Amino acid sequence: MNPTQTPNLPTQHNKQSVGYMYYVCDFTSPFNTQESWDNSGLNLGSLTQEFDKIYITLEVTHDLAHSVSPNSLIIAHHPLFFKSIKTFDTAAYPCNIAHKLIAKNCAIIAMHTNFDKSHLNEYFTHEILGFSHFLQDSLYCHGAIEKTSFAQLANTLKSKLRLDTLRVCQASESIEHIFVICGSGFSEITHIAAQNLPNSLLISGDLKYHDAMIAKSLGLSLIDIPHYESEKYFTQIVDSLLKNAGYQAIITDCKNPITHI
Known part of the structure; x- marks a missing residue:
């Protein structure tokens, strides 16, 4: 799908309405492609x-709401609400954040697994x-590579991501096929292992x-990329798409909540 194209939008929505932007987002990355558990x-x-302004963020945080x-x-990339709630407790997450945003008449559109798949x-x-x-196939990108030692591949990825360490699970000495899932994708281990591709590796968080x-018993190697490191590019991608649609947005610097000491 070409993000520079102009979608056919309902005439009742003006360009500064949340509804218009919802359809722009849906045209760019259809919401009906999201996973069943997503929101x-x-x-x-x-x-x-x-709306008067647009903010792009990886996560809707308390600081952003303030x-x-x-x-x-x-x-946002991650939905503020993943599951239904029975009590809107303004002292508890995520209602404490929503409460501040409601008071400011703000809206949230989340682009999560649909955006993982499209961009x-x-x-x-x-x-x-x-x-x-x-090639992208459902939740993951995958492809074959020239047979490479697991250790060499891990060190190459560590260098590209500028990480001091990587958490790995090695099931074979060499790698010939790689699957990549941004964010948290190790729930796909059994599905990927069932494809029976030799010397396979799953990269996720x-x-x-x-x-x-489980992966080691199935002969599937794993490399754990920190969740934030694979998804932090969301803001710059969406910013580019919005500029193509004629909008200027404010990118918020959402930092990794997990640090090392």
Whole structure:
């Protein structure tokens, strides 16, 4: 899909309405492609309300809710609400953040797994990791490489990402096929291993102990890229898409909440 094209939008929505921007986002990265457990789309506000400013962020944080201007639209990668809530407790997350934004008449549109599939995963795989020939297939990019030692490949990735260390689970001495999933994708271990491709590797984030045990038993190697490191490019990609649509946005610097000491 060409993000520079102008979608056919309903005439009742003016260009400063949340509804118009919702359809721009949907045209660029269809919400109906999101995973069943996801909550992309309108998270807060109304399609009929208008906005003065657009903010782009990886995460809707307490600091952002405090600093954002009234009557703003926030386009976020991670939904503020993943699950339904029974009590809107303004002292607890995520309602504490939503409460501040409602008081400022702000809206949130989330572009999560739909955007992973349409833009983010390919960008990270092609532009950052350098596997430009890999193809996007559902949640992951994948492709074959010339047979390479696991250790050499891990060190190359560590250098490209400018990381001091990498968490890995090695199941074979060499790698010939790679799968890449931005964010947290180790739930796909059994599905990928079932493809029976020799010397396969899954690159993703948020590796758990039992994920590694399962992968090793199935002969699938893993490299754990920190969640933030694979998704931090969301803001610059969306900013470029909005500029093509004639909008200027404010990029917020959402830092990794996990640090090392």
